[in-house]
Amino acid sequence: QKEVEQNSGPLSVPEGAIASLNCTYSDRVSQSFFWYRQYSGKSPELIMSIYSNGDKEDGRFTAQLNKASQYVSLLIRDSQPSDSATYLCAVNEDSGNTPLVFGKGTRLSVIA
Amino acid sequence: NAGVTQTPKFRILKIGQSMTLQCTQDMNHNYMYWYRQDPGMGLKLIYYSVGAGITDKGEVPNGYNVSRSTTEDFPLRLELAAPSQTSVYFCASSRRLNTEAFFGQGTRLTVV
Numbered sequence: 426q427k428e429v430e431q432n433s434g435p436l437s438v439p440e441g442a443i444a445s446l447n448c449t450y451s452d453r454v455s456q457s458f459f460w461y462r463q464y465s466g467k468s469p470e471l472i473m474s475i476y477s478n479g480d481k482e483d484g485r486f487t488a489q490l491n492k493a494s495q496y497v498s499l500l501i502r503d504s505q506p507s508d509s510a511t512y513l514c515a516v517n518e519d520s521g522n523t524p525l526v527f528g529k530g531t532r533l534s535v536i537a
Numbered sequence: 538n539a540g541v542t543q544t545p546k547f548r549i550l551k552i553g554q555s556m557t558l559q560c561t562q563d564m565n566h567n568y569m570y571w572y573r574q575d576p577g578m579g580l581k582l583i584y585y586s587v588g589a590g591i592t593d594k595g596e597v598p599n600g601y602n603v604s605r606s607t608t609e610d611f612p613l614r615l616e617l618a619a620p621s622q623t624s625v626y627f628c629a630s631s632r633r634l635n636t637e638a639f640f641g642q643g644t645r646l647t648v649v
Contacts, residue, residue: 529579
């Protein structure tokens with residue numbers, strides 16, 4: 426079983442700051458990468474997907490992928506208390522031939 | 538647009554009882570999954586299906602069975618409930634293995 430690693434947190438940031446969430450993976454041939462947000466007691470919802478090296482921006486969210494170093498990160502600009510949740514990194518390993526593997530998630534707390 | 542629908546939302550089972558968790562999706566996705574999530578942990582894959590009539594084991598299949606008779610439905614069966622199966626169960630679907638997965642609202646199961 427390949428590994429997807431995340432710092433469990435909690436990561437605490439003040440309102441308006443940038444939150445930086447990191448994820449490393451072990452399978453060099455991974456091709457698809459996803460960030461999900463999960464509020465307490467709710468199901469995961471997709472925030473971002475990224476497939477190529479570099480940055481991908483969507484509103485206040487930026488996903489960054491570095492395949493050579495095998496990490497993917499999520500930046501949340503102008504963090505809001507409503508961003509407080511657990512963020513799950515998911516990786517599609519084995520050249521896309523197996524289902525997504527999820528990290529354990531990082532719990533983010535945005536302090537007003 | 539319903540997406541992925543799971544029933545029931547909550548269930549308490551006694552040790553040794555059996556039950557079926559229902560999952561249906563209306564997005565015409567070929568790929569469907571069952572994950573379980575324990576407190577503070579990520580999502581662990583139980584079973585998945587790549588189309589009607591085809592299922593495969595995930596990381597933690599013991600104690601569970603699945604079937605896929607139609608594209609829309611992917612029920613998960615617990616035959617002899619054990620306390621170790623106390624968890625939150627999520628059903629998900631996707632267009633392909635390497636695309637984003639969409640989740641149902643989850644079933645919180647307690648075995649006592």
